[in-house]
Amino acid sequence: MSCPDPHYTGDAKQKGIQGSVRILITVTEQGAVENARAVGGVEVGLELASLRAVSGWHLKPATDSDGKPFPARVPVEVTFRLLP
Amino acid sequence: MGAPQLCDEFDAVLHTNLEKLIPDVKFIQREEAVKHLTDHGFLGVDAYMGALDDVASDAGAEVVIGEDFQRKGRGCDLRTTVTDAKHLYALGDLATGISCSAVLTKTTLSLLKDPISGVSMIVPLPQLLDVPAALPLSTFLPV
Numbered sequence: 239m240s241c242p243d244p245h246y247t248g249d250a251k252q253k254g255i256q257g258s259v260r261i262l263i264t265v266t267e268q269g270a271v272e273n274a275r276a277v278g279g280v281e282v283g284l285e286l287a288s289l290r291a292v293s294g295w296h297l298k299p300a301t302d303s304d305g306k307p308f309p310a311r312v313p314v315e316v317t318f319r320l321l322p
Numbered sequence: 323m324g325a326p327q328l329c330d331e332f333d334a335v336l337h338t339n340l341e342k343l344i345p346d347v348k349f350i351q352r353e354e355a356v357k358h359l360t361d362h363g364f365l366g367v368d369a370y371m372g373a374l375d376d377v378a379s380d381a382g383a384e385v386v387i388g389e390d391f392q393r394k395g396r397g398c399d400l401r402t403t404v405t406d407a408k409h410l411y412a413l414g415d416l417a418t419g420i421s422c423s424a425v426l427t428k429t430t431l432s433l434l435k436d437p438i439s440g441v442s443m444i445v446p447l448p449q450l451l452d453v454p455a456a457l458p459l460s461t462f463l464p465v
Contacts, residue, residue: 260372262364262365262368273363275373277371277375302433308442309439309441310441310443311368311441311443312443312444
């Protein structure tokens with residue numbers, strides 16, 4: 239599994255914007271992320287940064303009772319927090 | 323009555339009451355809602371994960387009404403959320419507790435498959451052994 243963090247955009251950092259971006263992703267049988275879509279993001283720049291990062295993730299695919307992988311749709315929440 | 327039937331009845335009661343309160347109310351049908359989702363790059367199953375809020379305004383809707391049925395403690399909760407489609411803020415959040423089985427039930431994982439993309443959503447489904455045969459209709463009147 240590989241899940242690199244998204245970059246905190248300079249604009250959002252400067253404006254002190256914090257919050258969460260909710261993203262719906264499809265994890266393919268191979269564990270790749272496809273068709274990532276944001277729902278109700280906190281700010282456009284952070285939304286795009288999250289989509290970019292999540293699209294490069296590699297995850298363990300969902301498997302059925304026989305251990306056979308199948309494509310699954312899952313929600314992911316990316317939270318941005320600024321350290322004081 | 324199982325959870326799907328309960329939700330269908332809940333939906334029917336909600337429609338009836340909204341039609342009484344707002345005579346010219348219009349509902350977007352399931353197929354149309356799915357089309358709006360796919361037009362925006364979502365999958366049909368994304369409707370269960372909040373995506374309708376994002377496309378409702380473009381679909382001409384003024385409000386999005388969400389319904390949820392969950393086990394809570396030793397009872398069950400029927401929850402209705404009303405969201406302003408244009409500004410995406412909650413207009414109302416109504417919940418009613420109903421008595422349902424206190425007998426231990428297990429939660430099973432089911433797959434909800436999107437017929438167009440073939441992608442599945444994993445849904446935890448509590449197995450309810452005993453839920454009321456009818457809904458408390460008055461609960462929905464404040465909508």
